[in-house]
Structure formats: C-alpha cells, structure tokens
Amino acid sequence: MTPPQTSPIGTDASGDASAAVSSCPPLIVLTQRADFQRAARGKRVAMAGFVLQMLHRADDTTHIGIGYTCSKKVGNAVARNRAKRRLREIARMVLPQQGLAGHNYVLIGRKSATATIPFTTLVADLEKALGILHGPRK
Template structure:
C-alpha cells in the first residue's frame, strides 16, 4: 500500500487533512529526571486538563523538540494514569511538530479527573493555546 500523494509543503489534495507520512521531525521523549526537574524550573501554564512546563535548552545541547509526560498517583490507578498519558502523547504528537520550537523541552502533567475525561478536541485546543502563551504569541 502506498501513501497518498503529497507535495513537499505537507498539504494534501483533500485540504486540511494531514498526510499519511509526516514530513516534520518527530519530537524525542524526555526520560531522565534532570530534564524533568529543569523543565519544572521553567515557564508553566495550567489548563483545565493538564499543566505544561517549558524550558529553553542551553546553547550547545542538541537541537530539536523534546517532550515528557507525567501523571502522579493522584490521577488514579495505573489504568487511569496510562489513559491520561496516552491522551497527552497524542495531543503532543498532533500539535508540537507545528507549534513547538526547536531547542525547547516541554513536559505535560496530567490532572486528576480531567485529563482522561475532557473531550479530546478541548484538550487539543487547550494545548495549542498553552503553547501560544508559553511562546508569547498574542492572539
């Protein structure tokens, strides 16, 4: 099976749908505690369904977008935490390649009773709005 035809700008013939194969680099995932603690000292924005932390990496470190996800036990049992993190991973996958800035680290923190239950479209729009706030974009 071959992917649908697309030009190099990422636009498809169908309009605003994303292509089957992404042309943007995929963000790498934060795994080390020091990266999470560094992000905790940076800027943060609280939204109804999650909290976003952002820090600009120092000069000399690798470029590109990095993202981390966390949910404490306050979010619920393992099933609830995993569901919340899956939703956070998906909104990051859809939004960061377009709105994230290379050289930044982002950490998404799940919230009790809301990350797993809010409508997905609301989570996605809240994340886009949080990124605008963190980057200083005024709309």
Template structure:
C-alpha cells in the same frame, strides 16, 4: 472533533522532518520544572528553552497517583501523548523541552478536541 484532528494532522506534514524525542531522565524533568508553567483545564504544561544547538523538540509526560489508579494514569498519559504527537511538530519551538502533567479527573475525561485547543493555546 474530527476536523480539529484533521487540521493538526495536515499541519504536521511540512514539519515532519523536525525531530521530536521523549524525555526519559529525571534530571531533564527537573530542569523543565524550573521553566515556565502554563496551567490549562486538562493538564499543566512546563516549557524549558534548552539554549543549545540541538533543534529537536523533546517532550515528557507524567501523572501522579492523584490522577488515579494505574489504569487511569495510563489512559491519561496516552491522551497526553496523542495531543503532543498532533500539536508539537506544528506549534512547538525547536530547542525546547515540554512536559505535560496530567490532572486528577480532568485529563482522562476532558473532551479530546478541547485538549488539543488547550495545548495550542498554552504554546
């Protein structure tokens, strides 16, 4: 697990100037939902090409009540935020929106290194 995190952290240094921001508006989430969906064992990834001049990578996170109670949902979202922080600056495409959706009982329990690999493969 450690070497996967180190590999992701090392790879993010050259592209650290590439901005990554968080989606907050419902309309952005709805537009991303109309984009491509990539299911993986630990989460679902929605990808949308904004087709604008803004090179920023934008990312959003969501977990429904199916994931569990508030504690389980928050844990799942923390894990999704961390894999996005490690992987998107390196493997994400500029001008794209990404939404990571937590899965019931999978997002909180799947091994972290496997979730990193899942996100890299989904991109």
C-alpha cells in the same frame, strides 16, 4: 491479481518522504529525571486538563523534547496510563507544528480531568498553552 501500489503513509505522490516531514523537528521523549526537574524550573501554564512546562535548551536546537507524567493523584495505573496516552496523542498532533525546536516540554496530567475532558478540548488547550508560553509571534 496483485493489489495496486500505493504510496507509504507520510509520503506525497512522488514518493518523497522527506518533503512531508522536513519542516517539522523530530520529537524526542524525555526519560531522565534531571530533564523533568530542569523543565519544572522553566515557564509553566495550567490548563483545565493538564499543566504544560517549557524550558529552552541552549545546547541543542535540532529537536523538540517532550515528557509526560501523571502522579498517583490522577488515579490507579489504568487511569494514569489512559491520561498519558491522551497527552501523548495531543503532543503528537500539535507540537510538530507549533512547538519550537530547542525546547523541552513536559505535560502533567490532572486528577479526573485529563482522562475525561473531550479530546478536541485538550487539543485546543494545548494550542492555547503554547501560544501563552511562546508569547506573541513576530
């Protein structure tokens, strides 16, 4: 007996994967040090669990750039990795809907806060920080 056929994750019942994802620009992870330095010269907002930096890119408006960083002040490697995992997850949840294409965002972990604050609070803080950086929507 074979199992019933199900649609893959991210597709609707008709099997069209592009319809579910077409409205969200893709997230591209920043890896170059120069991208982080340019973002540091842009706008920033500090929240309880992280600092969010944003820089508008004029060269490419098709994707959202996202970078994550935690200094040694956050803790040992285990603590830094835990903090970065949480930052990656909140960015994956919030930025496709509320981030703007053509912008780079950098999330910076905070000492003993990023890993300990409740996850729902981090998500709400990221949404609030994006609202502050983008200004009122028209």
